[in-house]
Amino acid sequence: MTENVPLFSEAEDSFAVGASRYWDAYPGIRESQPRIYVKFRPYGTELPFLALLDTGGHFCFLNRDVAALIRDQLTDRLREFVLRTAYGPIHGDLYLHTIELVAEEGESLEITSTVFVSPEWRGPSFLGYSGALEHLRFAIDPRKNRFYFGPAE
Numbered sequence: 001m002t003e004n005v006p007l008f009s010e011a012e013d014s015f016a017v018g019a020s021r022y023w024d025a026y027p028g029i030r031e032s033q034p035r036i037y038v039k040f041r042p043y044g045t046e047l048p049f050l051a052l053l054d055t056g057g058h059f060c061f062l063n064r065d066v067a068a069l070i071r072d073q074l075t076d077r078l079r080e081f082v083l084r085t086a087y088g089p090i091h092g093d094l095y096l097h098t099i100e101l102v103a104e105e106g107e108s109l110e111i112t113s114t115v116f117v118s119p120e121w122r123g124p125s126f127l128g129y130s131g132a133l134e135h136l137r138f139a140i141d142p143r144k145n146r147f148y149f150g151p152a153e
Contacts, residue, residue: 015137016148018103024145026050026124036140038147040127042066043098043110044073049125053147057128060099060115066125067117070097074117081116092118099132101149109149111135 022038025031027050039048042062049066061083062070076096083090097115100108114131127133139148 014150016106016139016150018101018106018109018150019146019148020102020104022053022140022145022147023050026052036147037124038127039102040125041100041102041108042070042115043100044070048102051125051127053133054126054128055133057126058116058130059094059126059128060097060113060132061121061123061126061128062115062117063123063125064119064121067119067121071117073097074115078114083116083118083121090118090120092116092121099127101136103149109136109151 020039022036024034026037036053037050038053040051041048051060074095074097078094078096081092081094083092095115095117096112098110099113100110102108111132113135136152137150141148
């Protein structure tokens with residue numbers, strides 16, 4: 001019989017270094033389907049924000065309010081980018097920026113992420129796979145609404 005290895009422990013070879021609760025819906029908004037919103041903090045901010053995990057998405061998308069808080073720190077501009085949406089194109093810029101996944105247990109984890117910033121973006125913040133989630137290991141426990149994360153090394 002195989003022994004179960006915990007996702008999160010103090011062991012050096014643990015899958016995850018941190019864990020936190022996730023939300024099935026953005027607080028105060030009625031969702032038609034369950035989603036996974038996790039706490040993150042862009043470098044240079046004190047308060048955590050919620051972002052939707054999007055394993056099929058590109059980049060990290062910062063909503064207008066979050067982007068406005070860190071606008072002066074966005075110095076590593078990669079290029080202009082046009083996001084194609086069902087509502088039409090949204091023009092913005094891609095930057096490299098450090099974000100932190102906020103742990104309630106264990107350690108928070110910083111990753112350098114590609115972030116999309118546009119004053120036209122009215123949606124929530126997203127953590128997309130390309131340029132963000134691909135830099136970490138993560139797991140979801142839907143029975144406990146727990147999000148586990150660790151470095152992808």
